[in-house]
Amino acid sequence: MTTFATDTATVFSRELRPVLRDPFSVIFSMLQPLLFLALFAPLLPDTDGGSALQWFVPGIVVMSCLFGTSATGSNLLFEIQTGSHERMLVSPLSRPALIVGRALKEIVPMFAQAVLIVLVTIPFGFELHVGGALVALAILALFCVGLGSLSYTLALAARNTEWMFWAVQQTLLFPLLLLAGILLPIDEAPEWLRVASHLNPLTYVVDAERALFNGELVSATVGYGLLAAAAVGVLGLWIGTKAIRRASA
Amino acid sequence: MTSTMIRTSGLTRHFTVKKRTVEAVRGLDLTVDEGELVALLGPNGAGKSTTLRMLTTLLRPTSGTAEVAGRDVTRDPRGVRARIGYIGQGNGAGHSQRARDELLSQGRAYGMTVAAARARADELVGSLDLGAVADRVVSSLSGGQRRRLDIAMGLIHAPELLFLDEPSTGLDPQNRANLAEHVRRLRAEQGTTMVLTTHYLEEADQLAERVVVIDHGRVIADDTPARLKAAHAGDRITLEFDHEQEAERAEARALGIAEGAQTERTGTRLEIRIDGGARLTPKLLRGFDEAHIPVASVEVARPTLDDVFLNLTGRSLREESAGAGTQERAA
Numbered sequence: 001m002t003t004f005a006t007d008t009a010t011v012f013s014r015e016l017r018p019v020l021r022d023p024f025s026v027i028f029s030m031l032q033p034l035l036f037l038a039l040f041a042p043l044l045p046d047t048d049g050g051s052a053l054q055w056f057v058p059g060i061v062v063m064s065c066l067f068g069t070s071a072t073g074s075n076l077l078f079e080i081q082t083g084s085h086e087r088m089l090v091s092p093l094s095r096p097a098l099i100v101g102r103a104l105k106e107i108v109p110m111f112a113q114a115v116l117i118v119l120v121t122i123p124f125g126f127e128l129h130v131g132g133a134l135v136a137l138a139i140l141a142l143f144c145v146g147l148g149s150l151s152y153t154l155a156l157a158a159r160n161t162e163w164m165f166w167a168v169q170q171t172l173l174f175p176l177l178l179l180a181g182i183l184l185p186i187d188e189a190p191e192w193l194r195v196a197s198h199l200n201p202l203t204y205v206v207d208a209e210r211a212l213f214n215g216e217l218v219s220a221t222v223g224y225g226l227l228a229a230a231a232v233g234v235l236g237l238w239i240g241t242k243a244i245r246r247a248s249a
Numbered sequence: 250m251t252s253t254m255i256r257t258s259g260l261t262r263h264f265t266v267k268k269r270t271v272e273a274v275r276g277l278d279l280t281v282d283e284g285e286l287v288a289l290l291g292p293n294g295a296g297k298s299t300t301l302r303m304l305t306t307l308l309r310p311t312s313g314t315a316e317v318a319g320r321d322v323t324r325d326p327r328g329v330r331a332r333i334g335y336i337g338q339g340n341g342a343g344h345s346q347r348a349r350d351e352l353l354s355q356g357r358a359y360g361m362t363v364a365a366a367r368a369r370a371d372e373l374v375g376s377l378d379l380g381a382v383a384d385r386v387v388s389s390l391s392g393g394q395r396r397r398l399d400i401a402m403g404l405i406h407a408p409e410l411l412f413l414d415e416p417s418t419g420l421d422p423q424n425r426a427n428l429a430e431h432v433r434r435l436r437a438e439q440g441t442t443m444v445l446t447t448h449y450l451e452e453a454d455q456l457a458e459r460v461v462v463i464d465h466g467r468v469i470a471d472d473t474p475a476r477l478k479a480a481h482a483g484d485r486i487t488l489e490f491d492h493e494q495e496a497e498r499a500e501a502r503a504l505g506i507a508e509g510a511q512t513e514r515t516g517t518r519l520e521i522r523i524d525g526g527a528r529l530t531p532k533l534l535r536g537f538d539e540a541h542i543p544v545a546s547v548e549v550a551r552p553t554l555d556d557v558f559l560n561l562t563g564r565s566l567r568e569e570s571a572g573a574g575t576q577e578r579a580a
Contacts, residue, residue, distance in 0.1 A: 002360040014354040018345040075345075083339020087402065090305050090335040091358040092327050 011101025
């Protein structure tokens with residue numbers, strides 16, 4: 001008999017396999033973040049800390065995770081429609097493993113994309129602090145898993161209405177992105193916008209990423225970011241496992 | 250002694266559609282023994298797929314119990330899942346996956362070791378003639394190839410009990426024959442117990458040793474195709490005449506000759522339903538000859554399962570599966 005851990009590993013490696021077989025799919029899904037990097041970053045003024053990239057690149061790393069991971073539920077949606085999700089529901093795989101394994105897989109493309117973004121920007125003056133960057137990606141991984149799980153939850157909820165999935169995903173994606181100060185700083189925004197930004201867990205993650213990518217390992221900013229990412233991770237997985245249990249009852 | 254593979258008692262499932270309760274399956278009692286090949290036959294919406302979904306743990310019964318492969322579907326769904334194979338209406342393989350990868354994942358899902366899953370996948374790729382496409386992406390496979398892959402996936406763990414939900418829907422005649430061949434071989438070589446749903450009469454007739462006819466969520470007949478036909482539908486003798494009066498006179502004469510026959514006349518055509526029609530036909534023709542009623546043509550047809558369904562419900566299964574909405578008209 002299989003255990004939750006082996007079931008999660010089975011689902012995880014099944015999800016990962018097409019990515020490994022066709023690594024270009026990872027690059028394709030990050031086209032948008034790369035475009036922002038190429039067409040938006042040059043508009044930003046350099047700060048006293050150095051190149052504007054130092055401020056912008058961590059945000060773009062988060063953005064590429066946000067784009068890829070929030071859309072990942074569409075894979076499940078498609079598998080619900082074709083019948084492969086049903087086939088897996090009839091197998092003895094544990095229900096939570098069906099979500100957790102899928103959500104964990106999100107870490108891999110996130111990591112690959114981050115490495116790629118960093119490599120591309122180093123020649124343009126981005127200064128890499130390896131230790132900080134690794135911690136940054138570990139924190140982002142927590143956020144990714146939670147977000148992926150929420151995206152799958154949305155797919156389960158919208159299984160009969162595909163447009164609903166995209167409508168909700170698109171409606172939430174951009175406010176989250178803008179309020180987190182990924183493209184432009186929020187510091188000088190009007191009061192109401194700043195309040196809204198403080199309610200967005202992603203804000204704390206983005207701030208922590210910036211601190212860590214600049215080599216600042218221990219600070220309150222990093223602590224809050226870790227807390228926010230962990231909260232999204234735990235909450236996302238909890239909601240996801242509840243959703244799949246209910247959907248298959 | 251054979252053991253019981255499926256035993257349901259009062260199995261019931263209600264759905265709530267727009268605040269109305271729909272009774273999809275109403276108190277189904279069904280027993281399937283080891284090694285049986287059973288077809289659940291019925292029109293669309295009869296409750297056969299709902300029944301199958303309850304037996305495969307995809308749907309919880311509203312009430313009643315079902316024991317499948319020795320486990321209770323409500324109390325131990327995981328135990329049931331580990332022991333059964335399932336081939337659904339859709340495609341089980343993920344479209345972005347390679348065929349062989351999906352076979353391996355499927356094996357792992359059933360707790361097989363990587364080595365065992367690999368060996369079994371090779372075996373199934375061979376026996377289901379998937380060698381040329383095993384390392385291709387599923388979305389590039391043809392409908393027939395995908396169906397064979399579905400079968401391979403359903404068999405990866407060599408289940409003792411296999412469920413097939415409308416297995417031949419959407420297949421061309423050649424692939425349908427191919428599927429039937431695989432089902433027969435599986436039955437002969439492995440002794441696998443199989444339960445399939447279908448609304449294709451021919452499929453149920455040719456493939457299954459036992460046909461369970463379901464209508465409005467209830468079992469209305471349950472026997473071998475041959476016995477069902479013998480019990481519920483006679484042979485059909487169709488006679489053609491040149492003139493309508495001849496057909497009229499022939500009808501009266503036929504009722505005199507063949508006791509208990511059911512006749513139906515439309516214009517110059519006379520249809521007679523009776524058991525042992527083939528043996529009765531020469532006698533009928535002699536009778537018409539004596540009465541100077543010239544017969545233009547005669548045809549004797551063995552009953553089909555559609556005749557059985559028609560006899561049991563007053564509706565034709567062919568009409569039912571042709572389109573929705575006929576149910577109300579017929580009822």
